[in-house]
Amino acid sequence: MSMTREEAICTLERLQHTESKWPGTEDTLEALDLAITALRTPTLTPPNEPLTLEQLREMDGEPVWDENGKCYLVDTTYRFCSCSDIEIAIVDKNGDVKRYPQRRALYRRPPEEE
Numbered sequence: 001m002s003m004t005r006e007e008a009i010c011t012l013e014r015l016q017h018t019e020s021k022w023p024g025t026e027d028t029l030e031a032l033d034l035a036i037t038a039l040r041t042p043t044l045t046p047p048n049e050p051l052t053l054e055q056l057r058e059m060d061g062e063p064v065w066d067e068n069g070k071c072y073l074v075d076t077t078y079r080f081c082s083c084s085d086i087e088i089a090i091v092d093k094n095g096d097v098k099r100y101p102q103r104r105a106l107y108r109r110p111p112e113e114e
Helices: 005-019 026-040 053-057
Strands: 063-066 071-074 080-082 085-091 097-101
Antiparallel strands (some): 071 085, 080 085, 085 097
C-alpha cells in the first residue's frame, strides 16, 4: 500500500484533531505538528550530475557510481597526471584498482532511472 504525501498529511491532521480532545496529549500533538510540517516542506535533492574532477578530489574514501550503476570507492592517493590527461583511480568492492580518465562520468548517487 502506498500513500501520497497529501494523504499522509490528511491522516495526521485527523489524528491531531482526535488527540486534541484528550488531556495530556501535548507531546503527541507537537509530534504530529512537526510531522505535518515536515511533509509540507519540499525536499530539494540536488541533480545527480556527473562529478567534476575537483568534486572527485574532495570525495576521497567516498563511494561514487558510474553510468551503469556500479559503485566504486574514490582513492585520490592513486591520482596522477600524464601530459594533458588526468586520471582518477577508484577501488571496487573487490579491492581492484581501476583508473578512469576525467572524461568518465561518475556520480554522487546511483544514476536515476529515466
